[in-house]
Amino acid sequence: MRRIERAALAQETCNGLLMLQDAVDAQRGQAAFDPVDHWKGKRTSLHILAVYATLKRMAGPRERCMYCVDSQGSDIEHFWPKSPHFDRMYQWENLLIACTQCGRFKGHQFPRAEDGAPLLIDPSAEDPWQFLEFDPVTGNLNARYLLTTEAYSPKGETTVRVLHLDRREGVAAGYLKTYRRLSQVFAGWLNQPLPRNYIEQLREADDHGLLGWFLNGSGQNESSLSRFRKRYPDAWAECQQSFC
Numbered sequence: 001m002r003r004i005e006r007a008a009l010a011q012e013t014c015n016g017l018l019m020l021q022d023a024v025d026a027q028r029g030q031a032a033f034d035p036v037d038h039w040k041g042k043r044t045s046l047h048i049l050a051v052y053a054t055l056k057r058m059a060g061p062r063e064r065c066m067y068c069v070d071s072q073g074s075d076i077e078h079f080w081p082k083s084p085h086f087d088r089m090y091q092w093e094n095l096l097i098a099c100t101q102c103g104r105f106k107g108h109q110f111p112r113a114e115d116g117a118p119l120l121i122d123p124s125a126e127d128p129w130q131f132l133e134f135d136p137v138t139g140n141l142n143a144r145y146l147l148t149t150e151a152y153s154p155k156g157e158t159t160v161r162v163l164h165l166d167r168r169e170g171v172a173a174g175y176l177k178t179y180r181r182l183s184q185v186f187a188g189w190l191n192q193p194l195p196r197n198y199i200e201q202l203r204e205a206d207d208h209g210l211l212g213w214f215l216n217g218s219g220q221n222e223s224s225l226s227r228f229r230k231r232y233p234d235a236w237a238e239c240q241q242s243f244c
């Protein structure tokens with residue numbers, strides 16, 4: 001999973017979303033109101049198309065799903081589901097893009113902790129690698145073990161369970177491919193001078209957001225990474241600034 005930087009919308013699109021949300025808020029008490037129908041009716045309106053285009057840009061050049069980061073993000077996803085959370089249906093901060101499979105697995109599920117906070121990772125609001133662990137043997141994503149609580153991250157566990165991130169062969173194969181590619185890139189720079197565009201090269205090689213795991217998670221303990229860190233401490237700091 002990758003940390004997503006949320007872009008700003010054009011003022012006209014912000015105003016359009018506010019109008020749509022006002023319309024929902026005004027109708028929500030009516031028995032005949034169906035939020036899914038309302039969304040379907042507006043999905044191809046100019047404002048929502050502008051939202052979709054911005055989300056695709058945020059997802060990077062390959063427009064990947066913001067949950068699995070493996071398949072193409074094929075539609076707008078409501079982090080807090082449309083039903084029953086009508087009040088967030090047109091809120092910019094609630095919108096992501098997801099692939100068909102992640103959308104199907106999540107469905108209307110939205111587990112929350114006792115204090116009401118979501119137990120799913122919102123990649124546009126937090127660093128997913130605070131909660132997730134990557135397994136370089138299987139390619140699966142698992143919950144991260146937190147030393148502070150001496151337990152697995154509940155948010156990591158729930159996200160993995162809901163999105164099946166520990167049992168999707170295609171996704172695991174994609175992560176493994178990126179893991180090997182990035183490992184080779186770091187190892188290669190131990191035997192030759194660091195190229196000037198190393199940040200761009202890393203960004204280009206990271207199809208799955210694994211740099212967060214390499215630079216800020218347990219990937220730091222990989223031998224090529226610890227040697228890279230010792231050899232290029234300034235570059236290491238710059239990588240952390242760029243990708244964490």
Ligand SMILES: [Zn+2]
Pocket residue numbers: 065066067068069070071098099100101102103
């Ligand atoms: Zn997905």
